[in-house]
Amino acid sequence: MKPAMARYQCPGCGYTYDEARGDAHQGFAPGTPWAQIPATWPCPDCAVNEKADFVPVGDAVGAEPR
Amino acid sequence: MGDRYVDGKRWAWALSSIWLCLPLVGMALASATGVAAWNWLTLAFWYLILPIADYAIGSDGNNPPEAAVARLDRDPYYRILTYLTVPVHYTVLVVAAWYVASHPLGGFGFLGLTLSVGLINGLAINTGHELGHKKTATERWLAKIVLAVVGYGHFFVEHNRGHHRDVATPEDPASARLGETIYRFALRELPGAWRRAWSSEAERLARRQRSRWSPLHNEVLQPLLITVPLYAALVVAFGPIMLVFLPVQAAFGWWQLTTANFIEHYGLLRQRTGDGRYERCRPEHSWNANHIVTNVILFHLQRHSDHHANPTRRYQSLRNFDGLPELPSGYPAMFALAYLPWAWRRVMDPRVLAWARSDLSKINVHPALSAARRARYERMAAAT
Numbered sequence: 001m002k003p004a005m006a007r008y009q010c011p012g013c014g015y016t017y018d019e020a021r022g023d024a025h026q027g028f029a030p031g032t033p034w035a036q037i038p039a040t041w042p043c044p045d046c047a048v049n050e051k052a053d054f055v056p057v058g059d060a061v062g063a064e065p066r
Numbered sequence: 067m068g069d070r071y072v073d074g075k076r077w078a079w080a081l082s083s084i085w086l087c088l089p090l091v092g093m094a095l096a097s098a099t100g101v102a103a104w105n106w107l108t109l110a111f112w113y114l115i116l117p118i119a120d121y122a123i124g125s126d127g128n129n130p131p132e133a134a135v136a137r138l139d140r141d142p143y144y145r146i147l148t149y150l151t152v153p154v155h156y157t158v159l160v161v162a163a164w165y166v167a168s169h170p171l172g173g174f175g176f177l178g179l180t181l182s183v184g185l186i187n188g189l190a191i192n193t194g195h196e197l198g199h200k201k202t203a204t205e206r207w208l209a210k211i212v213l214a215v216v217g218y219g220h221f222f223v224e225h226n227r228g229h230h231r232d233v234a235t236p237e238d239p240a241s242a243r244l245g246e247t248i249y250r251f252a253l254r255e256l257p258g259a260w261r262r263a264w265s266s267e268a269e270r271l272a273r274r275q276r277s278r279w280s281p282l283h284n285e286v287l288q289p290l291l292i293t294v295p296l297y298a299a300l301v302v303a304f305g306p307i308m309l310v311f312l313p314v315q316a317a318f319g320w321w322q323l324t325t326a327n328f329i330e331h332y333g334l335l336r337q338r339t340g341d342g343r344y345e346r347c348r349p350e351h352s353w354n355a356n357h358i359v360t361n362v363i364l365f366h367l368q369r370h371s372d373h374h375a376n377p378t379r380r381y382q383s384l385r386n387f388d389g390l391p392e393l394p395s396g397y398p399a400m401f402a403l404a405y406l407p408w409a410w411r412r413v414m415d416p417r418v419l420a421w422a423r424s425d426l427s428k429i430n431v432h433p434a435l436s437a438a439r440r441a442r443y444e445r446m447a448a449a450t
Contacts, residue, residue, distance in 0.1 A: 012346075012375075012376065013376070013377070013378045015201075024274075025270075026270060026273070027270055027271070027272075027273025027274035027275075028273065042227065042230075042231045044227070045201055045377075045378055046230065046376070046377045046378050047226060047227055047228075047230035047231040047377065048230065048231075048346055048347050048374075048375065048376075048377060049346065050231075050343070052341075052343070053346065
């Protein structure tokens with residue numbers, strides 16, 4: 001069984017990285033795990049926060065806060 | 067809690083779009099009166115009238131309450147204004163291009179009109195800035211389109227992903243350092259923006275397994291798909307005078323952005339934290355100007371402290387805070403001051419020292435200072 005996909009949110013602007021969806025524009029294919037995102041990767045929407053600042057959010061259900 | 071907030075500046079925001087037609091007004095007045103000096107109207111307005119208006123009318127302490135922000139953000143009126151500003155920039159460029167090619171202006175009138183268009187199309191970068199920070203695809207596309215009018219499409223990449231990440235650190239070519247003149251800064255900032263935009267796109271496209279040279283995918287190249295055919299068409303339509311008009315207005319437009327960058331973070335420095343990273347950007351890492359006249363004609367650009375701490379916040383919702391590093395005037399007067407390094411340092415260096423509580427190690431200091439200037443800063447720090 002594959003591990004559950006997690007979501008991580010920028011604490012400033014609300015951008016959410018969802019492992020199941022990835023981020024096509026950033027070049028992260030669907031299923032790309034958080035561990036594979038570069039450590040210095042900045043939030044693609046605000047660039048104030050980096051990967052280390054993101055916080056895990058609940059299960060990968062519900063609408064993305066846009 | 068009912069949200070009954072009424073935005074007192076609501077209708078004034080339309081000025082941010084409308085005043086950009088000023089080069090065409092000057093042109094029409096010059097044409098009607100035969101007085102070539104009217105072609106300089108936009109420059110006179112920016113460098114003389116706006117500083118006086120900022121001084122006379124002053125500051126704006128009003129903030130929308132947080133309960134009103136979601137409603138303000140949804141209100142289509144505010145974004146329609148930014149959308150409408152995009153064709154204004156194109157109209158100013160094309161009409162002025164036609165005019166300089168078809169009317170005997172003389173060198174004086176020609177220079178005034180060309181620089182006026184450059185100043186306004188420098189503000190196309192302001193329009194693109196407001197649009198490019200937003201999360202909707204429409205606004206991001208309009209940002210690229212409006213940046214193309216002045217040939218500065220790479221700003222969309224470097225500003226959002228580079229400048230905002232590295233702001234107020236020595237790593238950022240768009241954050242000026244204490245003791246640096248604007249002329250030296252420009253030599254670092256202009257090529258730095260291109261270089262970093264390109265490498266940022268190369269890295270992103272490598273992850274997407276696309277060629278960095280693909281003009282359809284590379285966001286540095288995409289706006290050039292508009293700029294190059296547009297400028298070529300203007301040369302074909304209006305003749306060789308475009309070979310002077312277009313580069314001069316574009317260069318003066320770029321210079322407006324360089325000047326804005328120079329004044330926005332001069333000397334300010336984010337400190338390193340325990341994990342070796344820089345602290346996150348807070349409002350005190352940008353110089354703020356809360357002058358109402360220039361804020362309502364610049365989509366609140368001068369409320370720069372909140373913008374950098376919260377870059378996706380829309381212009382109508384940006385806030386002022388107490389205790390921010392404050393510019394003594396709005397951007398037009400500060401632009402003029404920046405061109406005179408002696409005067410700039412006299413006004414701004416004491417403010418930087420005061421911001422850092424006289425601790426030079428907490429300031430982004432130009433590394434190539436002369437020994438005399440460094441000694442002067444040490445004396446200034448010791449005296450307070």
